[in-house]
Amino acid sequence: MTETLYDAIDHYYTEFVHRELQDSSSHFSLRTNEIFRLLDNIDGKQVCDLACGEGYLSRMMAKRDGTVTAVDTSSALLQQARDNSQGYSINFLLDDAQTLHSVADESFDAVVCNMALMDIPDIVSVFQAVNRILKSAGQFIIALLHPCFETPFSVPETTTEVDETGNYVACRILHYNQEGFWQSGGEGIRGKVGAYHRKLSTYLNWLIQAGFTIDEIAEPMLPEAISADSFAAQQNQKIPRSLVVTSTKARTISRR
Secondary structure (H helix, E strand, C coil): CCCCHHHHHHHHHHHHHHHHHCCCCCHHHHHHHHHHHHCCCCCCCEEEEECCCCCHHHHHHHHCCCEEEEEECCHHHHHHHHHHCCCCCEEEEECCCCCCCCCCCCCEEEEEEECCHHHCCCHHHHHHHHHHHEEEEEEEEEEEECCCCCCCCCCCCCCEEECCCCCEEEECCCCCCCCEEECCCCCCHHHHCCEEECCHHHHHHHHHHCCEEEEEEECCCCCCCCCCCCHHHHHHHHCCCEEEEEEEECCCCCCC
């Protein structure tokens, strides 16, 4: 399999994820909590962590007694996941989420794709591949940067408004209608690997067309009652930076 952009930044990305998960007010933590609120009971069930990255979600699902298969197209990140998951019973698989050639039909009771769809050029093929590998009435959860609030920008553009003391005030929505690949510039993840932007309606309509029924949509935010000491926490109280959608395989479709 060819090298991916994440192969070149695997250590940077792993450190970023671990740092975010240590902060209970980060949108990583808020989103993860929401995923597990929505995830059905997976005790003894076959579960796929699709585009698993460094594997933290796989480990959390294994702790809940799911039989976990972790899939990623980045060999470097998959090795990070293996190294970080010593002592866990997880099957690691190098494969492309757009095809899943090495996965048999109707293999899984649930598939979770967390923070990956923004990195994948053809999500219609992803949805079709997931439809194929899910059992009848299987659960499919997607979690991603919220497409309404995490929109394309290019440095020196900024997506935030602040007051005179530097506190977060509002989100600036830039270029929402410009679907396709973008890269911010700068030293952040979107500066290093870019992303594919799609409108909210695009994600939801393609999911429905791929044979899924949407069961619930969640927009995790930090409750107002919790003290927002950091800029990121202030942001997470004002807007949902993540979108989590749980759906059910309603019908089997043919790949295009």
